Amino acid sequence: MSKDYKDSLCLPKTQFPMKANLTTREPQIIEKWEKEGLYGKIMEARKDAPVFAFHDGPPYANGHIHLGHALNKILKDIVVRSRILMGNKVYYRPGWDCHGLPIELAVEKEHGKKVHGLDIHEFRNFCKGYAEKYIDIQREEFKRLGLLGDWENPYRTMEFDYEAEIARSFIECFLKGYVYKGLKPVQWCIRCQTALAEAEVEYEDHASPSVYVAFPFEVEERAKWPEALKGFDASAVIWTTTPWTLPANLAIAFHPDFTYVAIKTKDRVYVVAEELMEIFLRETGVSGTVEGKFKGKELDRLYFRHPFYDRKSVGLLAQYVTSEQGTGCVHTAPGHGQEDFISGLKYGLEILCPVDGKGNFVEDLPLFGGQNVFEANQKVIQLLKDKHALLKSSTVHHSYPHCWRCKNPLIFRATKQWFISLEHDNLRRRSLEAIEKVQWIPAWGRNRIYGMIENRPDWCLSRQRKWGVPITLLSCDKCGEWVKDRKFFDNVVKAMEERGAGVWFEADPSGFLPENFACPKCGGKKFNAEQDILDVWFDSGVSHKAVLGKNPDLPWPSELYLEGSDQHRGWFHTSLLTSMILDDKAPYKSVITHGFTLDGQGRKMAKSMGNVIPPSEVTKKYGAEVLRLWVSMVDYRDDVRLSWDLLNQNAEAYMKIRNTIRYLIGNLNGFDPEKDKVPVEKMLEMDRYILYLFNRLIPKVVKAYDDYAFHIINRELLQFCTVTLSSFYLDIIKDRLYCSGEKSVERLSAQSVLYLVLVKMLKLMAPILPFTAEEAWGYLYGENAAPIHAEVFPEAFVEEDPAVIERWDKLREVRETVNKALETSRQKGEIGKSLEAKVVISVKDGGALSLLKQYEKILPEVFIVSQVEVLEGEDPVVVVPLEGAKCPRCWNVPVGFVKAGEDELCPRCAEVISKLS
RNA sequence: GGGCCUAUAGCUCAGUUGGCUAGAGCGCACGCCUGAUAAGCGUGAGGUCGUUAGUUCAAUUCUAACUAGGCCCA
Numbered sequence: 001m002s003k004d005y006k007d008s009l010c011l012p013k014t015q016f017p018m019k020a021n022l023t024t025r026e027p028q029i030i031e032k033w034e035k036e037g038l039y040g041k042i043m044e045a046r047k048d049a050p051v052f053a054f055h056d057g058p059p060y061a062n063g064h065i066h067l068g069h070a071l072n073k074i075l076k077d078i079v080v081r082s083r084i085l086m087g088n089k090v091y092y093r094p095g096w097d098c099h100g101l102p103i104e105l106a107v108e109k110e111h112g113k114k115v116h117g118l119d120i121h122e123f124r125n126f127c128k129g130y131a132e133k134y135i136d137i138q139r140e141e142f143k144r145l146g147l148l149g150d151w152e153n154p155y156r157t158m159e160f161d162y163e164a165e166i167a168r169s170f171i172e173c174f175l176k177g178y179v180y181k182g183l184k185p186v187q188w189c190i191r192c193q194t195a196l197a198e199a200e201v202e203y204e205d206h207a208s209p210s211v212y213v214a215f216p217f218e219v220e221e222r223a224k225w226p227e228a229l230k231g232f233d234a235s236a237v238i239w240t241t242t243p244w245t246l247p248a249n250l251a252i253a254f255h256p257d258f259t260y261v262a263i264k265t266k267d268r269v270y271v272v273a274e275e276l277m278e279i280f281l282r283e284t285g286v287s288g289t290v291e292g293k294f295k296g297k298e299l300d301r302l303y304f305r306h307p308f309y310d311r312k313s314v315g316l317l318a319q320y321v322t323s324e325q326g327t328g329c330v331h332t333a334p335g336h337g338q339e340d341f342i343s344g345l346k347y348g349l350e351i352l353c354p355v356d357g358k359g360n361f362v363e364d365l366p367l368f369g370g371q372n373v374f375e376a377n378q379k380v381i382q383l384l385k386d387k388h389a390l391l392k393s394s395t396v397h398h399s400y401p402h403c404w405r406c407k408n409p410l411i412f413r414a415t416k417q418w419f420i421s422l423e424h425d426n427l428r429r430r431s432l433e434a435i436e437k438v439q440w441i442p443a444w445g446r447n448r449i450y451g452m453i454e455n456r457p458d459w460c461l462s463r464q465r466k467w468g469v470p471i472t473l474l475s476c477d478k479c480g481e482w483v484k485d486r487k488f489f490d491n492v493v494k495a496m497e498e499r500g501a502g503v504w505f506e507a508d509p510s511g512f513l514p515e516n517f518a519c520p521k522c523g524g525k526k527f528n529a530e531q532d533i534l535d536v537w538f539d540s541g542v543s544h545k546a547v548l549g550k551n552p553d554l555p556w557p558s559e560l561y562l563e564g565s566d567q568h569r570g571w572f573h574t575s576l577l578t579s580m581i582l583d584d585k586a587p588y589k590s591v592i593t594h595g596f597t598l599d600g601q602g603r604k605m606a607k608s609m610g611n612v613i614p615p616s617e618v619t620k621k622y623g624a625e626v627l628r629l630w631v632s633m634v635d636y637r638d639d640v641r642l643s644w645d646l647l648n649q650n651a652e653a654y655m656k657i658r659n660t661i662r663y664l665i666g667n668l669n670g671f672d673p674e675k676d677k678v679p680v681e682k683m684l685e686m687d688r689y690i691l692y693l694f695n696r697l698i699p700k701v702v703k704a705y706d707d708y709a710f711h712i713i714n715r716e717l718l719q720f721c722t723v724t725l726s727s728f729y730l731d732i733i734k735d736r737l738y739c740s741g742e743k744s745v746e747r748l749s750a751q752s753v754l755y756l757v758l759v760k761m762l763k764l765m766a767p768i769l770p771f772t773a774e775e776a777w778g779y780l781y782g783e784n785a786a787p788i789h790a791e792v793f794p795e796a797f798v799e800e801d802p803a804v805i806e807r808w809d810k811l812r813e814v815r816e817t818v819n820k821a822l823e824t825s826r827q828k829g830e831i832g833k834s835l836e837a838k839v840v841i842s843v844k845d846g847g848a849l850s851l852l853k854q855y856e857k858i859l860p861e862v863f864i865v866s867q868v869e870v871l872e873g874e875d876p877v878v879v880v881p882l883e884g885a886k887c888p889r890c891w892n893v894p895v896g897f898v899k900a901g902e903d904e905l906c907p908r909c910a911e912v913i914s915k916l917s
Numbered sequence: 918g919g920g921c922c923u924a925u926a927g928c929u930c931a932g933u934u935g936g937c938u939a940g941a942g943c944g945c946a947c948g949c950c951u952g953a954u955a956a957g958c959g960u961g962a963g964g965u966c967g968u969u970a971g972u973u974c975a976a977u978u979c980u981a982a983c984u985a986g987g988c989c990c991a
Contacts, residue, residue: 011952018956255918319919320991339991448921452989455920565922569989595923595987602924602986635930638923639987649928649943655956656943663953715930719942731958738952823960826949833950834959864958891952 005889008913009738010747012666016779020658022623022771029771030143038787039148043553045790046089054080055548055558055588056149057571058095058157058540061131062102065141067597067605067642068564070615074631075594075710076562077147081767082705085793091553092149094142095543098131098158099468100536101197106130107467120466120505127467128158141616145624146770148789155547157539163501164493165546166469166539170461171489173581174473174482178424181416183351184460185334185341188413189403190359190373195415195464196403206400206409208241209377212284212327212391213384214270215252215313218303225302228262228292232269236304236315237280239326241396242336243380244373245412247365248352251314251332252304253343254296255321258328263288270391273321273328280327284392296321296328301347307389308367316347335414345457353414373411418462418471418532420577428453431580439590441708442637449568449576459577461535468533469496470504474513478524487514504529541574544587557587565593592708594636600643613642625769626651632714632768653718657769660721661776663730664758667737668780671751676743680798683749686862689808690729692800694720694757701764702793710768717765725757728812732862739890741912760794810851811862814841818863821877830881834864835891838880842873866893889913 033039056076059069080092107126108115115123139151155162173179186195214235217225225234236252254260259274263281265288272280274293281287299315306313313332320339321330334344335353344351354365361368361376367383368376384390401410422428431453440446462471472492474483491512495503509529518525549556557579563571572591579587598604599611606612618627630650634640680688697720704712733750740747759780766773766788777788818841822834831837839859843849852859852870859868866882882893887906894906900913 006952009952018953322918324918342991442922444922448989451920455990565988568921593988598987600928604987630929633929641928643928645944646928653929653943659953659956663957666953711930715942722942726953727958730953734952734957819959823948826959827947831949 005909005913008889008916010670010740010742011738012663013669014662014666014779016662016665016776018659018662020623020625020654020772022625023620025775026146026619026623026625026771027144029774030146038789039150041787042084042148042790043089043091046084046087049087049089051553051555052083052086052088052090053548053555053557053559054083054090054092055544055554055561056092056094057561057563057567058097058155058543059138060100060102061096061098061134061138061156062106063134065138065615067613067615069138069142070145070618070627071594071597071631071636071640072562072564073142073147074145074628075592075636077145077149078628078632078705078710078767079560079562079708080148081770081789082793084789085763085767085791086702086705087792089553091551092147093153093155093547093554094139094147094149094151095155095547096131096135096138096157097536097540098128098135098156099533099539101199101463101465101467103127103130104465104467105199121502123466124502124505131156131158144619145615146628148770155543157536157543157546158500160500161497162539162546163469164496166534166542167472167496167501168489168493169542169545169578169582170469170534170538171472171493173420173578175484175489176425176581178420178427178581179461180419180421182419182458183335183353183414184417184419185336185338185351185353185412185414186417187401187410188357188359188415189406189408189410190357191406191408192403193357196410197463197465200404201401201410202404202407203399204402204407205397206402207395207397208400209243209381209393210239210241210396211243211381211384211393212280213238213240213246213307213331214268214389214391215304215307215329217271218305218312221303226292226294226298228294229269229271232262232264232291234262234269234271236271236299236329237327237391238329238331240331241398242377243384244376245333245336246307246331246380246384247309247361247368248333248335248354249306249313249331250334250349250352251316251340251343251347253316253318253321253330253332253339254299255319255323255328256295256297256300256317258296258321258323259293260296260299260328261293262291264291271329273323275323276326276328279325283394286391308383308387314347314349316343318343336412338412341414342457351414355411355413357413359411374409417460418530420459420461420581422453422456422458422577427577427580430584431576434576434580434586438586438588441590441592445565445568445591445593448565449572452569452573453576459535459574461538462530462532463535464531465533468536469501469539471530471532471534472504472509473530474509474527475530476519476522476524477526477528479519479522481519481521483513483517483519483527485514485517488512488517537570537574538578540571541578542582543571544575544579545582548587556583557585557589559589560592561588561590562592562594565595567593595639598639598641600641600645602639602641611643613644613647618647622647622651623771625771626654628768628770629654629714632710635711654769654772656726657718657721657765658772660726660730661758661762661772663726664754665776665779667754668751668758670742671748671755673752673755676748676751677755678745678749678752682745683752684746685804686729686732686808686858687749687753688798688801689804690724690753691756691798692805693724694760695796695798695800698760698764698794698796702795705767705793713764713768717761720761728815729753732864735861735864735890735892739909739912741915744912756797760797762788763791763793766791807851807855810848811855814848814852815863818865818877821879822863822865825879825881831879835866835886835893836882837865838867838869838882838893839863839865840869840871840875840878840880842871842875842878844872844874860892867895 080090083090216235261274263270300317302315303312332340334340334349334351354362359373361371363369381393435450510527575587701713736746762773773788825831856870884893886893889909897904898907898910900910
C-alpha cells in the first residue's frame with residue numbers, strides 16, 4: 001500500500017463558493033455599491049472621459065414592474081455598463097412618467113366616492129402621492145436587478161421644473177402656430193355631460209334600431225357613374241344602428257377593392273357590396289336581379305342625395321369598410337364616429353355635430369331641433385319611411401358602450417379639442433426627412449415609424465382631465481381671441497417652476513396677465529381660461545427638452561434611445577414631433593427597439609392565461625444574474641420568450657460560467673502575478689494557443705457590445721468557457737497544475753494563462769453579470785480593490801502566431817478522433833478513464849504524420865492518456881488497454897518507474913517529490 | 918380589416934452576395950471519473966430550415982400566397 005500523495009499535489013483551493021446563493025448575495029452587493037457610492041466612483045473615474053449620451057424613456061408610475069420593464073432596463077444597464085468599460089462617461093438618469101388617466105382612475109378606485117367631493121388640488125395631491133408611492137416601489141424593484149444609475153436623482157414628469165418645461169414647450173408650439181382648436185368626436189355621456197376615455201367605457205348589451213336606408217345617386221352627375229348604373233336611377237343602401245346620426249350624415253364610405261352590384265327590383269336599383277348582397281336581400285326582403293358590377297373605387301367623390309335634407313352626401317373610399325356586416329356602403333357622420341372623423345378630415349368634410357352636451361339636437365336643426373337623440377331614433381325612422389328611403393327597420397341586440405359611472409349608453413359626439421397640426425410649417429415632411437437621418441436598430445424601425453408619421457392625423461393634445469399639465473391659454477371673453485402675450489406666458493411658467501402646474505387651477509389665471517392687459521383685437525378686459533390638460537404623451541414627448549442639455553453629462557441630442565417596439569407610436573414618435581417643432585432636429589441619433597416578452601409557447605403573457613412571470617419571483621428564486629443572463633441570451637430585436645424552464649436553462653449556464661471562474665481562481669491559489677507570471681514567449685505552446693484563442697475572443701466581444709448584439713457575447717463567452725476551457729484546456733492542464741512542481745515553468749505557464757484569461761474575461765462579462773464579476777474580482781484583488789465596473793475592456797494583447805493556431809486546431813481534430821476510439825474501448829469495458837489507455841495512431845498523410853511526430857512527446861497530455869505511439873500506416877487509431885501499474889501520485893501508467901523513498905513513481909513525479917524534500 | 922415584423926433540432930442562437938452530407942451550446946440518452954465533486958469528462962440520438970406555389974442548373978437563402986404568433990392602428 002503506497003502512501004497518499006494527495007498532499008504533494010497542488011490542488012485547486014479557494015473560498016469562492018460553488019453555490020452562488022444569488023438571492024441573498026445580490027442584495028448584499030447592492031447594499032455595498034450604495035454604501036461605497038459605486039456610481040459616484042465610476043463617474044469620478046470617468047471625469048474627463050468622452051460622454052456617451054443616453055436618455056432613459058420613463059416608465060409609467062403605476063403598478064409593479066413586469067418582465068417587459070425588466071428586459072428594457074437590463075438592456076439599458078448592459079449598454080450603460082459596457083459603454084463605461086469602453087472608456088466613456090455615461091450618466092444614466094432614470095425617469096418616470098407621472099401624470100395621466102391611469103393614475104386618476106387608480107386614485108378614484110382607491111378612495112371611492114370620497115374623491116368626487118375633493119377640489120382639484122386635493123385630488124391632484126392624491127395623484128401625486130400615488131405616483132410617488134409607485135416610483136419608490138419601482139425604484140427598489142429596478143435596483144434589485146442590479147441597474148447602475150443616479151437613482152437618488154431621477155427625473156419625474158410631475159416635478160415642478162419638468163411641469164414648467166412641458167408648459168413652456170406647449171407655449172412654444174402654440175406661438176409657432178402649430179396649435180389649433182378643432183372638433184373631434186369622443187365618447188360622451190349625456191347624463192354626466194362629460195367626455196370619457198376608452199378605459200372608462202364599459203361594453204354592455206343594448207337594443208338598438210337597425211335600419212337600411214337608400215341614398216339616391218345625384219342624377220346631375222350621371223355621366224360619371226359606373227357603366228352598370230347609367231341606365232337607372234340608382235341608390236346606395238347604407239345600414240346603421242344609430243338612425244339619430246343620419247341628420248349629421250355627410251358621406252358614404254365604400255371599400256375601393258370591393259365589388260359592388262346593381263340590384264334591379266321592380267321599381268328601383270340598389271347598390272350594395274357583392275359579398276353582402278345575400279344578407280341584404282334576406283334581411284330586407286328585397287328581391288331583384290343583378291344588372292351589373294363595378295369596383296368601389298369608381299364611386300370615389302360621386303355625390304348622393306341625403307334622404308331628408310336638401311343636401312349632398314359624398315362618396316369616399318376607406319379600408320375599414322367591412323364585408324362582414326351591413327351593406328358595404330357605410331353611413332358616415334364625421335362628428336359622430338372615429339373612422340368617420342378620419343375620413344372626414346381626409347376628404348375635407350365639416351365635422352358636423354348638431355348635438356349638444358345633454359344629448360339634444362341643437363334648436364336650429366331642421367325637423368329634429370331640441371329633441372333628445374335616443375328619443376329621435378323612432379322619428380328619424382318614421383321620416384325615412386315617409387320619404388320612401390327606408391328599406392327595412394328592426395331591432396338588434398349588440399355590445400354597446402356605456403358610461404362606467406352612471407351605466408347609461410354613450411354617444412359619439414364631436415367636441416372642441418386642441419391639436420398640433422402636422423402640416424403647419426411642413427412638420428410632417430420635415431419629420432419624415434429627420435427619420436432618414438436616424439439609425440434605426442433593427443432597420444425596419446425606419447419603415448414603421450415612417451409609415452406612422454406619414455399617415456397619422458393631427459395630434460389631439462387636450463384631455464378633459466385633472467392630473468396633468470394644463471393648457472395654459474386664455475381667450476378674450478368678448479371676441480374669443482387667444483392671448484399670445486409673452487409676458488403672460490413667462491409669468492405662468494415662472495409660477496409653475498415655483499409651485500407646480502397646479503397654479504393654473506388655483507385662482508383665475510387672468511392674474512398672470514400684465515397689469516391693464518387688454519385684448520389686442522377688441523380691447524376686451526375679461527378672459528376665459530382653458531381648463532383642459534395636455535395629453536401625457538406630450539409630457540414624455542418633451543423629455544428631451546426637460547432632461548437633456550441641462551447637464552454636460554446628459555447633452556442634447558441623445559446618442560441613443562432604447563425602448564420596446566411599441567414606442568414607434570409612442571415615445572419615439574412624440575419626441576420626434578416635439579423636437580422637430582422646437583429644435584428642427586430629431587432628439588436621438590440612433591434608436592434601438594426590443595420585442596415583447598412572451599411565454600414559453602410564444603404567447604402573450606396575461607393574468608387570465610396564468611403564464612405571467614413577475615421579475616420579483618425570478619430574483620427571489622434564481623437571482624438577477626440569471627435573469628440578466630437570459631436577457632443576454634435572446635435576440636431582443638425580435639419578441640423574446642421566457643418560462644421557468646428557460647430560466648432553469650440559464651441557471652445552469654450561469655453555474656457553468658461560475659464554476660469555470662471558480663476553477664480558475666482555485667488554481668491561481670498561491671500565484672503571484674508580479675513574481676510568477678511567465679512572459680508569453682516563454683510559455684508552453686499549448687498555453688500560447690489558448691491565449692491566442694482568447695485574444696481573438698476579446699475584439700469579437702467588444703465589437704458585439706458596440707453593435708448592441710449581446711446574444712453574441714453570451715454565446716461566445718459561454719462557448720469559450722465550456723468548449724475551449726472546461727472540456728479542452730482545463731481538462732488537459734489538470735495534470736500539469738496538480739502534479740508538476742508548484743513553481744515549475746510548466747505550472748506557472750498554465751497559471752499565467754489562467755490569470756490573464758480570468759482577469760480579462762471578468763471585465764468582458766461584467767456588464768452582463770455585474771454581481772458575479774464583482775464577487776470574483778474581490779477574490780482576486782481583495783475587497784478594497786478599485787471596482788471592476790470602473791475598469792476598461794481589455795484589448796487584443798498578444799501577437800498571434802497563425803501557424804501555432806493552425807497546428808493546434810489540427811491536433812484538436814485528432815483529439816476528437818482519439819476520443820471516439822477511447823469511447824468505443826470504454827463501451828467494450830476495456831478501459832474506464834482514459835489514463836488506462838495507450839493510443840497508437842497510424843496515419844498515411846505525410847503532413848499529418850510529421851505534425852503528430854513533432855508533438856508525439858506531449859500527445860499523452862493532450863489526449864489525457866498514459867502513452868501515445870505515432871506510426872505510419874492505415875489504421876487510424878488503436879486503443880491499447882494498459883495492464884501495468886499506475887504511478888500512485890499522478891495516476892499515469894508510465895513506461896518505467898523510478899524509486900522514490902518507499903514507492904516507485906513515474907520519473908516526473910519522482911523528480912518533483914525529490915525536490916520537495 | 919390595414920401597417921410593420923417574426924418563423925432553422927426539445928430550448929436559445931449561427932448559417933457571409935442562392936452552391937459540398939444545415940452548425941454550435943444547452944437539454945436529453947448512454948457511459949466514464951471520484952484530485953473542479955450539489956462538480957468534471959466522453960459518446961450518441963434529434964431538423965421535409967412554418968406550409969404551398971413560383972424564379973433558377975441549383976432555394977434554408979430570392980418572389981408570392983397561406984398558416985401561426987407579436988407590436989401598432991382601426
